Amino acid sequence: MSDQSTLGQVLGMTGTLDAKVFETRFDEAIAAHRKEIDAIAASQQEPDFQNVIEALERSGEPLSHLSRSFAVVAATVTTDEIQALERTLYPRLSRHVSSISLNAELFEKVRAVAVDKVGLARLSAQERRLTARTHERMVRAGARLGQDARGRLADIEQRLSELFTAFGQNILADESGWxxxxxxxxxxxxxxxxxxxxxxxxxxxxxxxxxxxxxxxxxxxxxxxxxxxxxxxxxxxxxxRRGERDGPHDNRPVMAEILALRAEKAQLLGYANYAAFKLDDQMAKTPDKVRDLLMRVWGPARARAEQDALALGRIARAEGANAPIAPSDWRYYAQKRRRAELDFEESELKPYFSLDRMIEASFDVANRLFGLTFEPVETVSAWHGDVRAWRVLKADGTEQGYFLGDYFARATKRSGAWMSVLRPQHRMDGGQTPIIYNVCNFSKPRAGQPALLSMSDATTLFHEFGHALHGLLSDVRFPSLSGTSVARDFVELPSQLFEHWLSVPAILQKHARHVETGEPIPLALTEKLRSARIIDAGFDTVEYTASAIVDLDLHETNDPDPRPLETERETLRKLGMPEAIVMRHRTPHFAHVFSGEGYSAGYYSYLWSEVLDSDAFEAFAESGDPFHAETAARLLRHVYSAGDSEDPAVLYARFRGREPDPAALMRKRGFAGEAA
Incomplete structure (x- = not known):
């Protein structure tokens, strides 16, 4: 199949901004999916894997594809009409999903397959995994509840979908309007x-x-x-202050209602609070384990940040400033400190980190580790003219999938950076290769000028491409187990691990080349970069960890009248938050937590995964080669290609040969030997 037909067919709806066309297609796709579900539930056949679990897995593909297409349009090239459709469509989709999860006849068939020990014994490992996960998802969605509770839960899910959409649109309005x-x-x-x-x-x-x-x-x-x-x-x-101003885009009442509904949902499902509900399905399992990890890091990080604040204050006073360091001043004086102590500033790196070369660098790492090559595709158009596409090939020249990148900021685009899927990998019925995309928000250069990245931008590019590889390299039978469909506190491992290769000397010397002279980045400058990362570690860790602890505190209560800003202030007071640092994501624009369920009570997962990625990269260090072939092969088999085919703790132990060493995190952040 040609590039035009393969990508063009899958991109399909992403090229249109016609909300009415989307709405009509959704009407058709929802109706078709409902018929499929009704047929499975009404079947008179004895329930088994094929006619229940696999039938569910096959159902709804047109709706899934349409939803993925709409999601990229709504997030990257939105219009007033598209936003209006979001506000009506997502509650409807929520109600549709609830009607499936809460279908008593359907659940009884799923349960029958899940408890049939004789039947399970005849299944493959992935078939058993899919059966268990399908059953667990329905239970967690309320399938065991009584009729009244099911109805209330469906109402809650519908209202939450409305609130998630409002929260995200409010942030976009504040960002694009300022x-x-x-x-x-x-x-x-x-x-x-x-x-x-x-x-x-x-x-x-x-x-x-x-x-x-x-x-x-x-x-x-x-x-x-x-x-x-x-x-x-x-x-x-x-x-x-995004999302925290009086008027139509005020997120304060939105997030308060979200928290109240989440608490009610958790109680309906039999959990002490929403955090307990959410974490029960993750690697961490309990809020106590999450809090223990966060507090182990918080103590050394705060101590380092307080020392740094004193150092910055001395610089400010030397320049005539008499007031204490304000949060808006921290980065300014930290830059001066790097200049004074390390003879280094971020702008020195810019000429060496062009967007094109960093894309090439990420592709080079993927080639050295996993044998992938990337061929540009010029024959298709996507949702915006800035989007670039590549055909991804395996070492033997066969197709691995397609990768798209949408790198520049624009007013119609949600802030941040993310990876998502237009077509998931699977091996059913001959299988299909994945189509994966990354979205970033780098500043667009003037016409004719190269796009230059900061080190933070380059790290973001590598991070999101690590997620993309998780999707591209997936090698499982079922789409529900494919790629990044894993526990939230495991999904960041492939992305955060991939960041490490950005600073590998061989990669920097080859790809970090001056945009005008072509000269490689000086080794002395790379050493300064490593030192700069350590010198800023207190600030970086405090602003992140404070956000994660606030997230946990917001969701570990059952207050029927939550006051999230008061919780934020009280949590920071108890932590002894340094006055000159603000949490990375204040609650009124904490999109990770309030624009959907993904990272709610789960922002800690970046730190949990960092324990894994720090320990995992040390496996390469122990081999003496950052591209050690045997280690890379284990990483591919047990992490990047494995999806949700097994429990993530089992997968990690198979890669590493043991459980992860938590001390690796402290070594990575430069806190080794510092007591909490």
Whole structure:
């Protein structure tokens, strides 16, 4: 099948912004799926794997494909009409999903297969896994509840879907609606590349001069370099107050209702609180285990950050500042500290980290580890002109799948970075290869200029590409077990692990080359980079861990009248949060937690997975080769290609030969030997 027909067929609806066409297609797909489910539930055949579990697995593919297509359009090229459809469509989809999960006849058939020990013994390992996961999902969705409770749970799920959509749209409105025009006199301290990016942002909006937006790729370097404390304070307040202003985009009542409904849902399902419900299906299992990990890290991180605050204060006083370091000032003086102590600043790296070369670097790592190659596809169009596509080939030249990248920020695009799936891998009926995409929000350069990344941007690119590889390399039979369909506190392992190869000397020397001279990044500069990461570790760890602890506290109660901002303030007070640091995601724009169920009571999972990724990369260090073939083969077999085919703890132990060493996390973050 040609590139045009393979990608074109799957991209399908992603090229249209016609909400009415989407709505009509959804009407048809929901109706078709409902007929399939009714047929499975009404079947008079003796329930078995094929006519129940596998039949469910095969059902609803047109609806699934349409949902995936709509999701990318709604997140990256949204319109008022698309947003209006989101507000009506997602509650309807929620009600449809609930009607399946709460179908008593259907659940009885699933349960019959799941408890049939004789029948299970005849199944393959993946068939047993799919059976167990299907049964568990229905139980967790309320299949065992009485009729009244089922009805209430379906109402809760529908209302939550409405609130999740509202929360995300409110953030987008605040982000896209805020700009700060900058005159020539407002650019003091800003490097040339940043000025050019700010001018490009102005041109994109039909304005003259320079414009600061709330894109992280513009905001963070502005905070690091601007000599104007007043402008830093203005920008920082806008960034940290997203979703927290009176008016139509106020997320405060939205998140309060979400928390109340989640608490009620957990109680209906027999759990002490929502955190207990959510974690019961993860590697961590209990809130106590999560809190123990977070607090083990919090103590050393806060101590380091408090020492850093004193150091930054000395720099500020030496320059004539008398007030304590404000949160809007931290990055500015941290930049000065790096210059003073390490003779290093982030802007030195920019010319060596062009977007094109970093994409090539990520592909090179995938080739060295897993034998993949990437061929550009020029013959198809996707949801936006910026989207790029590649055909992915195995070492033997056969097709592994397709990869798409949408890298630049725009006003119609949700902030952040993510990976998702347009077509999942599976091996049913001859199988299908996956089509995976990454979305980032890097600042777009002016016409004719190369896109230059910060080290943080480059790390984000590698992180999301690690997720993409998890989807691309999947090799399982069933789509529900495919790729990233794993426990939330395991899903970050492939992505965070892949970040390590960005700083491998062989990769930096080959791909981190000066955009004008072509010279490789100096070794002395890479050493400074490593030192800079350690010097900023206290700040990075405190702002992340505080967010994770607040998330846990928000969901480990059953308060019928939650006050999330009060919980946030009280948690930070008890933690002794340094006054000069703000949590990475304040609750009114904590999209991980309030734009869906994915990371709710689960933001800790980045740290949980970091224990795994730190320990996993040490396996390569122990071999003496960051691309050690035998270690890479185990990693491919037991992590990147395994999906949810087995329990993640079992998969990790098979790769590493033992359980992970928690001390590896402290070594990675530079806290080794520091007591909590």
């Amino acid at each position: 700009t700060l025009g900058l005159a020539d006199g407002d650019l003091a301290g800003l490097p040339d590349w940043l000025v050019a990016s700010l001018q490009s942002a102005a041109e994109e909006r039909g304005r003259k001069g320079a414009v600061l937006t709330l894109s992280r790729s513009l905001l963070v370097p502005f905070l690091e370099n601007s000599d104007r404390a007043d402008l830093r304070a203005t920008a920082f307040e806008a960034w940290t």
